[in-house]
Amino acid sequence: MVKNSFLWIVFIYALCVVCPENVFSHGKKAKALPHFKEGVTKVSENELFSIEMVTDPVQPKTGKNKVKVYLHDADGRDLEDAKVELEIWNKDKSLLSLEKTKTREMGQGEYIIRNVIYDSPGKYELRVRVTKDNDIDRARFDVEVR
Numbered sequence: 327m328v329k330n331s332f333l334w335i336v337f338i339y340a341l342c343v344v345c346p347e348n349v350f351s352h353g354k355k356a357k358a359l360p361h362f363k364e365g366v367t368k369v370s371e372n373e374l375f376s377i378e379m380v381t382d383p384v385q386p387k388t389g390k391n392k393v394k395v396y397l398h399d400a401d402g403r404d405l406e407d408a409k410v411e412l413e414i415w416n417k418d419k420s421l422l423s424l425e426k427t428k429t430r431e432m433g434q435g436e437y438i439i440r441n442v443i444y445d446s447p448g449k450y451e452l453r454v455r456v457t458k459d460n461d462i463d464r465a466r467f468d469v470e471v472r
Contacts, residue, residue, distance in 0.1 A: 356376045366378070406434070410457075
């Protein structure tokens with residue numbers, strides 16, 4: 327009994343050492359895939375997606391704005407049919423915006439988020455949450471509003 331337990335532990339240890347680090351997850355990790363010089367690209371927290379954000383206007387202003395988000399999966403393919411949500415956190419006031427943003431998929435991994443409202447100049451954190459099938463991941467982007 328002890329011998330079998332020991333062999334089982336050795337087998338599991340060897341599996342963890344020999345196999346890639348993500349053998350028990352999706353396997354691939356996303357890489358940042360920037361497309362636009364005015365955009366900011368990040369890999370999502372769990373490394374499932376590449377997320378590029380382009381603010382519109384490029385220099386965000388107080389009031390209504392838009393954000394364009396470009397998504398790719400771990401294989402570098404455009405991420406389509408995903409649910410993209412955005413939260414707006416005013417870092418200066420430590421407040422989460424209650425305004426609801428509206429996301430529209432444009433195709434080829436592009437999503438436009440409207441009704442991005444900044445109530446005053448200052449520092450904001452835009453929190454992007456992406457859901458595709460059973461995968462959920464997020465990224466945070468810092469924005470300076472004038």
